[in-house]
Amino acid sequence: MIGATLAGPEVRSTGEGDRAPVIQLDDVHKTYYMGADIQVHALRGISVQVEQGEFVAIMGRSGSGKSTMMNIVGCLDHPTKGRYLLDGVDVSTAPKAELADIRNRKVGFVFQSFNLVSRTSAIENVELPLIYAGVGSRERRRRAEEALEIVNLADKMKNMPNQLSGGQQQRVAIARALVNDPAIILADEPTGALDTRTAIELMGVFQDLNRERGMTIIIVTHEPDIAEFGKRVLLFGDGRIRKDYDQRQLEVLRKEHHMSELGGSAGSWMDDVHEEDAQ
Amino acid sequence: MKSLAILRIAFWALGRNKMRSALTMLGIIIGVSAVIALVSIGQGAQSMIQQQLESMGTNVLMVWPEDTRGSGGARRNSDDEGTLTAQDVIAIRSEVPLVTAASPIVNANGQLIFGNRNTYARVQGTSEEYPLVRDWEIAHGEFFTADDVAAAARVLVIGQEIVDEVFDGVDPVGQTVRLRNLPFRVIGVLASRGQSGMGQNQDDTVVTPYTTAQKKLLGQALPRVNQAMMKVVSQDAMPFAESQTINLIRQRHNIVPGMDPDDFAVGNMSEVADAAQETTFIMTLLLGSIAAISLVVGGIGIMNIMLVSVTERTREIGIRMAVGSRPGYIRLQFLSESIMLSLAGGLIGVVIGGGASTLISQFSTMSTVVSAGSVLLSFGFAAAVGIFFGYYPAHKAAGLDPIDALRYE
Known part of the structure; x- marks a missing residue:
C-alpha cells in the first residue's frame, strides 16, 4: 500500500492520457442542512480533473465553496451528490474508517494554522501518519528524518513546535504531509499566518516538491501572489468553478497587464480575476 | 504494531500531565486500598470465628432438655425441671453406633477456694469422655476415669x-481446693483455648465427674443433666446420628411423634458455625460494598478528567484524524488512557491496602486476612471502572468530526 519510497529520484509521470487523473470530480454537490428547512448549497455541481504532477491554486471569496471543495477532495467529507474518484478509486460513499485509511495513504494536509500536535517534537509530528499506517518504529524514524531533510529542517528534529518559527512549523507540517508519499498534497491557506518573505520561501518548498518530485499539489489561497506559484488556477464563486486558467492562459493574462517586474509579484492581473467573480 | 504505538501515545499523554494523572489515580487508589483493607478485616474476623468454632470440637451433636409445659416451647435449663438423665446419655452412647463419645453436662457453678485466694468457677459435671467430645487436651496431669465417675470421686480438672x-x-496438680465448701483434689489442667464461638471464655472451666456434681455439689433428688454432648464419627454422619438420637430419646421418654411434644431439643455446632459464618460474611460484604462506593466515585473522577481532556485536545484529535487515524484508533487511545489510570491506581491501591491491613493486625487486636480473592476482585473492579467510565469520553472523542475538530479553538 505504501509502495514507493520518498527518496527515490524517479519523478511521477505527468499523466498524459495513459493514466487516470489523480482527482476526478463529476457534478459534485454539497448541501448543508441547518435545521428543518434551511439549506446551504456550498457546492452546486463541480466537475474537474486534476492530473498527476499538477500544481493547482484555488481562489475565491469566502463562502465561494473552496473550503468545502478542499474537505471533499481531502476525504474529510462526503459529497451530497455526484462522484469523486481519487487515484482512480470512487470514494464518494466510503465509510468513515475507510476514509481515514484513504487520507492516510493518499492525502497530505497542510493547514493555515500549522496544526502540529503541541508538546510533541518535530520528528514525532512527522511520524504521526506512519503510526496509523502501521509502520514500525525504526522505519518510521528513518522516513520522518528523510521528510524533514527534504524541507531543510533536519537540524530541528527534536524541537517542540513552540521552539520553532512559523515558517519552520509550516515546513514540519509539509514534511508530515509528504511522509506517506501521498497522491496529493492539499494546502489550505498555507501562508495565511506567515509574513510575506517567509510565505514566498515556503511556496518555494511547494514548488520544489512539484518540480523535482512530481508531487500533485493543490493550494487554496486568497492572495494573488501565492496563487501565481500555481501552474493552473481555479476560480470559485457561488459554489461553482467560474474560471479554469491553464498555464498558457495565465501567461496571456500576465502579459496583458504588462508585468514589468521580474517574477511578477505585483499580482495586478488577479484583480481582474476577482472582478469577474464579482459580476 | 499499530495498537502498541497507540498505547505508547496514551502513556505519553498521561505523562504530559503528571499532576492531573496522579490526582485522578488517587480516587482509584483510595477505593482499592479501602476495599482490600476493609475486606481483610472482615475475612480476618471470619477466620477467627472459624478457628474458635473448631476449637469447641467439631462433629458435636448436642441435646438439651426442654420444658413441655410452657407455651411457645421456650427452652428451659433449670436443674430440677429437665427430663434428660445421665442414663439417656449412656443409652445414646451404647445404642447409636455413629456416636463415638458422649458426655452429659451438669452445671454446678460455685466458689473455688485455694489458700487465701478464691474465684467463681464455671463448674461442669461430665464423664471421662469429655476430652474426646470437646477435642480438648490435658496440658498437665490427667483427666478423671470411669472409676472416678462411678465412685463420684471429689476430683477436679481445672482451666x-x-x-x-x-x-x-x-x-495445682495434687493440691486440695475447696469447691462449694467441699474439699476436692486437683488432678489435671486443661489446655488453654481462649474464647468460644459465642464469645464465652472457656479457660475458666472446671470439670468434675457428673455423679459428683449431681450428688455432692447439687444434692439432686432426681439426678438430671443440663446438656448432652455427643461426638459423631464424621460431619456427613451428623443427620443420621441426629435422627437416631431423637428416636432413641423419644422411645426412652415415651413420646409418640406427632402426638406428644418433644421434651428435648437437638442441635449441633455446625449450625452455630453456619450462622456465625453468615453473619461475618454479611459484615465483610457490607464493608466491601461501602469501600466499593469510593471506587465508583474514583471512576467518576476518571470520567470527569477524560471529558476535560477530550475537550482540551479536540484539535489534536482533529489532526490525528486528518492524517489518517480511524475513529476506532482515537477511541482506543482515550480508552487506554483511562484504563492505564485505573490499573496503575489499582496496583498502588493493592500495595497500600495490603500494607494498611498488615498495620491494622499489628497495632490492634483485630486480625486481618488479605486474600487473593479480595485483591483480584478489587483490582478487577478497578479495571472495570476504568473501562466503564472511560468508554463514554473515548466514544465522544472518536465521534468528533475532523473538520470541526480542526477548527476548534
Missing part, C-alpha cells in the same frame, strides 16, 4: 485461667 488466678505459680 488455665483458674490456675493463673488462684494458684499463683504453685503447681
Whole structure:
C-alpha cells in the first residue's frame, strides 16, 4: 500500500492520457442542512480533473465553496451528490474508517494554522501518519528524518513546535504531509499566518516538491501572489468553478497587464480575476 | 504494531500531565486500598470465628432438655425441671453406633477456694469422655476415669485461667481446693483455648465427674443433666446420628411423634458455625460494598478528567484524524488512557491496602486476612471502572468530526 519510497529520484509521470487523473470530480454537490428547512448549497455541481504532477491554486471569496471543495477532495467529507474518484478509486460513499485509511495513504494536509500536535517534537509530528499506517518504529524514524531533510529542517528534529518559527512549523507540517508519499498534497491557506518573505520561501518548498518530485499539489489561497506559484488556477464563486486558467492562459493574462517586474509579484492581473467573480 | 504505538501515545499523554494523572489515580487508589483493607478485616474476623468454632470440637451433636409445659416451647435449663438423665446419655452412647463419645453436662457453678485466694468457677459435671467430645487436651496431669465417675470421686480438672488466678505459680496438680465448701483434689489442667464461638471464655472451666456434681455439689433428688454432648464419627454422619438420637430419646421418654411434644431439643455446632459464618460474611460484604462506593466515585473522577481532556485536545484529535487515524484508533487511545489510570491506581491501591491491613493486625487486636480473592476482585473492579467510565469520553472523542475538530479553538 505504501509502495514507493520518498527518496527515490524517479519523478511521477505527468499523466498524459495513459493514466487516470489523480482527482476526478463529476457534478459534485454539497448541501448543508441547518435545521428543518434551511439549506446551504456550498457546492452546486463541480466537475474537474486534476492530473498527476499538477500544481493547482484555488481562489475565491469566502463562502465561494473552496473550503468545502478542499474537505471533499481531502476525504474529510462526503459529497451530497455526484462522484469523486481519487487515484482512480470512487470514494464518494466510503465509510468513515475507510476514509481515514484513504487520507492516510493518499492525502497530505497542510493547514493555515500549522496544526502540529503541541508538546510533541518535530520528528514525532512527522511520524504521526506512519503510526496509523502501521509502520514500525525504526522505519518510521528513518522516513520522518528523510521528510524533514527534504524541507531543510533536519537540524530541528527534536524541537517542540513552540521552539520553532512559523515558517519552520509550516515546513514540519509539509514534511508530515509528504511522509506517506501521498497522491496529493492539499494546502489550505498555507501562508495565511506567515509574513510575506517567509510565505514566498515556503511556496518555494511547494514548488520544489512539484518540480523535482512530481508531487500533485493543490493550494487554496486568497492572495494573488501565492496563487501565481500555481501552474493552473481555479476560480470559485457561488459554489461553482467560474474560471479554469491553464498555464498558457495565465501567461496571456500576465502579459496583458504588462508585468514589468521580474517574477511578477505585483499580482495586478488577479484583480481582474476577482472582478469577474464579482459580476 | 499499530495498537502498541497507540498505547505508547496514551502513556505519553498521561505523562504530559503528571499532576492531573496522579490526582485522578488517587480516587482509584483510595477505593482499592479501602476495599482490600476493609475486606481483610472482615475475612480476618471470619477466620477467627472459624478457628474458635473448631476449637469447641467439631462433629458435636448436642441435646438439651426442654420444658413441655410452657407455651411457645421456650427452652428451659433449670436443674430440677429437665427430663434428660445421665442414663439417656449412656443409652445414646451404647445404642447409636455413629456416636463415638458422649458426655452429659451438669452445671454446678460455685466458689473455688485455694489458700487465701478464691474465684467463681464455671463448674461442669461430665464423664471421662469429655476430652474426646470437646477435642480438648490435658496440658498437665490427667483427666478423671470411669472409676472416678462411678465412685463420684471429689476430683477436679481445672482451666488455665483458674490456675493463673488462684494458684499463683504453685503447681495445682495434687493440691486440695475447696469447691462449694467441699474439699476436692486437683488432678489435671486443661489446655488453654481462649474464647468460644459465642464469645464465652472457656479457660475458666472446671470439670468434675457428673455423679459428683449431681450428688455432692447439687444434692439432686432426681439426678438430671443440663446438656448432652455427643461426638459423631464424621460431619456427613451428623443427620443420621441426629435422627437416631431423637428416636432413641423419644422411645426412652415415651413420646409418640406427632402426638406428644418433644421434651428435648437437638442441635449441633455446625449450625452455630453456619450462622456465625453468615453473619461475618454479611459484615465483610457490607464493608466491601461501602469501600466499593469510593471506587465508583474514583471512576467518576476518571470520567470527569477524560471529558476535560477530550475537550482540551479536540484539535489534536482533529489532526490525528486528518492524517489518517480511524475513529476506532482515537477511541482506543482515550480508552487506554483511562484504563492505564485505573490499573496503575489499582496496583498502588493493592500495595497500600495490603500494607494498611498488615498495620491494622499489628497495632490492634483485630486480625486481618488479605486474600487473593479480595485483591483480584478489587483490582478487577478497578479495571472495570476504568473501562466503564472511560468508554463514554473515548466514544465522544472518536465521534468528533475532523473538520470541526480542526477548527476548534
